[in-house]
Amino acid sequence: MKRKLLKAVGVAVLCLAIVLGNVLAFSLGTTDGVWGQVDSTGGGAIDATCMSYGAATSASYTLYDVAGVLFNINVGPGGEDEVYTRKASVCAGDIDGDMSWADWNRTTTISYTGLGYYSGCASATGLFISEIVYDYMLYSDDRLGIEIYNGTGATVNLNTSGNQYSLLLFYADKDFTKIDLTGTIQDKGVYVVANTAMAAQITTENKTFSNNDYYRTVVLMNNYTPQVVNAASFGWPETVQAGSSTDENQVRYGQPSGYNACPTNGDITGFKTQSGFGFKGQQDSSFDPVEGQYFPVGRFCHYNLPISASNDFEQVPLFLKINNIGCPAGQGYVPDAPDQGNALTFEYRVNLDETVNNTSPCKYTPASPGFPSYGNAKPNQPGDLGPNRNGCADAISWTSSGSNYQTFRCSALNPPYDPIVTQYTVSILGFTPVDPGAVCPDVPSGTIQFNKVYTAEKTTNCFCVYAAYTKGQITPVVLKDLTAEGAEGGILITWNTVTETNNLGFNIMRAESIEGEQTQINPELIMSEFAPGDMFGAAYEYLDETAAEGVTYYYWLIDVPLNSGDQPGVYGPISAVR
Numbered sequence: 001m002k003r004k005l006l007k008a009v010g011v012a013v014l015c016l017a018i019v020l021g022n023v024l025a026f027s028l029g030t031t032d033g034v035w036g037q038v039d040s041t042g043g044g045a046i047d048a049t050c051m052s053y054g055a056a057t058s059a060s061y062t063l064y065d066v067a068g069v070l071f072n073i074n075v076g077p078g079g080e081d082e083v084y085t086r087k088a089s090v091c092a093g094d095i096d097g098d099m100s101w102a103d104w105n106r107t108t109t110i111s112y113t114g115l116g117y118y119s120g121c122a123s124a125t126g127l128f129i130s131e132i133v134y135d136y137m138l139y140s141d142d143r144l145g146i147e148i149y150n151g152t153g154a155t156v157n158l159n160t161s162g163n164q165y166s167l168l169l170f171y172a173d174k175d176f177t178k179i180d181l182t183g184t185i186q187d188k189g190v191y192v193v194a195n196t197a198m199a200a201q202i203t204t205e206n207k208t209f210s211n212n213d214y215y216r217t218v219v220l221m222n223n224y225t226p227q228v229v230n231a232a233s234f235g236w237p238e239t240v241q242a243g244s245s246t247d248e249n250q251v252r253y254g255q256p257s258g259y260n261a262c263p264t265n266g267d268i269t270g271f272k273t274q275s276g277f278g279f280k281g282q283q284d285s286s287f288d289p290v291e292g293q294y295f296p297v298g299r300f301c302h303y304n305l306p307i308s309a310s311n312d313f314e315q316v317p318l319f320l321k322i323n324n325i326g327c328p329a330g331q332g333y334v335p336d337a338p339d340q341g342n343a344l345t346f347e348y349r350v351n352l353d354e355t356v357n358n359t360s361p362c363k364y365t366p367a368s369p370g371f372p373s374y375g376n377a378k379p380n381q382p383g384d385l386g387p388n389r390n391g392c393a394d395a396i397s398w399t400s401s402g403s404n405y406q407t408f409r410c411s412a413l414n415p416p417y418d419p420i421v422t423q424y425t426v427s428i429l430g431f432t433p434v435d436p437g438a439v440c441p442d443v444p445s446g447t448i449q450f451n452k453v454y455t456a457e458k459t460t461n462c463f464c465v466y467a468a469y470t471k472g473q474i475t476p477v478v479l480k481d482l483t484a485e486g487a488e489g490g491i492l493i494t495w496n497t498v499t500e501t502n503n504l505g506f507n508i509m510r511a512e513s514i515e516g517e518q519t520q521i522n523p524e525l526i527m528s529e530f531a532p533g534d535m536f537g538a539a540y541e542y543l544d545e546t547a548a549e550g551v552t553y554y555y556w557l558i559d560v561p562l563n564s565g566d567q568p569g570v571y572g573p574i575s576a577v578r
Helices: 268-272
Strands: 031-035 052-057 060-067 082-086 104-107 128-135 143-149 163-170 176-180 190-195 207-209 217-225 228-233 248-253 275-281 295-304 318-322 331-335 344-353 394-400 408-414 417-423 425-434 452-455 459-470 478-487 490-499 503-511 539-544 552-561 569-577
Touching: 031 248, 031 275, 031 295, 060 128, 128 217, 176 207, 228 268, 248 295, 275 318, 295 318, 295 394, 295 425, 344 478, 394 478, 452 459, 478 552, 490 503, 490 552, 490 569, 503 539
Parallel strands: 190 207, 478 569
Antiparallel strands: 031 318, 052 228, 052 248, 060 217, 082 104, 082 128, 128 143, 143 190, 163 176, 163 217, 248 275, 275 295, 295 459, 318 344, 331 408, 344 394, 394 452, 408 417, 425 459, 478 490, 490 539, 503 552, 552 569
16 A cells, blocks of 8 residues: 555643642543544545545443453464463453463463363452463364353353353454353352363363364453444535544545445445544543543544555544533633633644555564564564554554644632633643553553554554643644654654744754653754745654653654744654653
């Protein structure tokens, strides 16, 4: 596929305050994202082939344990003689997947004697996988046995109404065999699931299945309901997305592989096989973050699927609405406009760099720790859910948008003086990989990828998007992307502009925390590449050679306007470690 750029949009401006030395929390309600018109942030150009919009219900389930790496066919149990047994000190499943296998003992000496006889953790809040045996057979079906342990203190009925436990056995990035469990597990007891080849070797199985596919990841969950696309339209997106506070809104494009033309309006199968993007807003969890604290704004997905026609997809707005914004106790909400209310729509820019798949080496290399390269597979980047075995990874970065920018303020009384009024901005601070359909936790789980993530080909890549309340102002200059990453000799800050109609140049500020003291790192102004008034963009980079190794730095890009009376604009923060 050719290189393409996505400018998506969406997120928020809220507020927090520090009054009389006390850190206070803000409140917010649900969020909802609606995609705008493809290749337009206000104009009418539509360039994407087979452009379509839709909405999907979210997958629903409770996740108890993941043995392996979700959406990764190379890292996980299986494919060779392996026995994984849970360490006795472990008393809960790993719902994120375990790339280090710190909770397991592994051996390549096959033994079936442990299946059905787990003795470890005495007390657990939920069921978890206690052992996996994968016996690779050269001339016959491989043997697979999975043991589930109950340490909850009570008998668990596996298939009562509204409480159906299941195993998902992944044999490809997004393809799996679903096995519904039946019967019960006594407290301190185990339940063994085995394929027919394994069942012929043991007597402890409680459930058998006949499928002998090559499995790499085993997932234990209950009440699984898959995501369902329930609307597709080739018209303006509000026709299928308006008022949707629980669905995952989507925009798709490109002619699906195997199609001779664009899918027809309402063709759900064709719609689902197009490439595209999804956004699911966050439901109100009564989480009240303080300034500088991460909070989730929604789940963003890239459906990185093969399409056979030129896609010509460059940009699409995502208008994110945050409802029921509330200032800290004792402070009043101050809208910036009379009709603004306390539900605001914000705009961010999501940039997609889709790489050419058949290049060697890939643009984004080398492999990150924990994900080796297998055979002809391409190495992955941090934030990618696995090795790029289907081609080279694509890169997605988020930056602030200069258009449709809104703010609001909070006012605290300061008797006998005038009220203290403070304005705040929500800055996107990072992403964590997440299972499609999963709910993003209030507190990030796992490593935060700052500003930029990488998506694997031929699969769905989803991320929880996290933000924080910070003081500042979004720049009026239209910026395409802004990134910072460790490089030889320091930290390299790069940015690309779309237009620079009122720009003299740039400064770069640095701090060691979001609210830390900022210091300008460039000794001289980084001059604009264009003459004053030119409506063009350019590419820039600056190497911060003063960055110390192992320290996390936050950076802000300051746009210096030509007119001295105009307010300088601010992009960021972004973050990186040398």
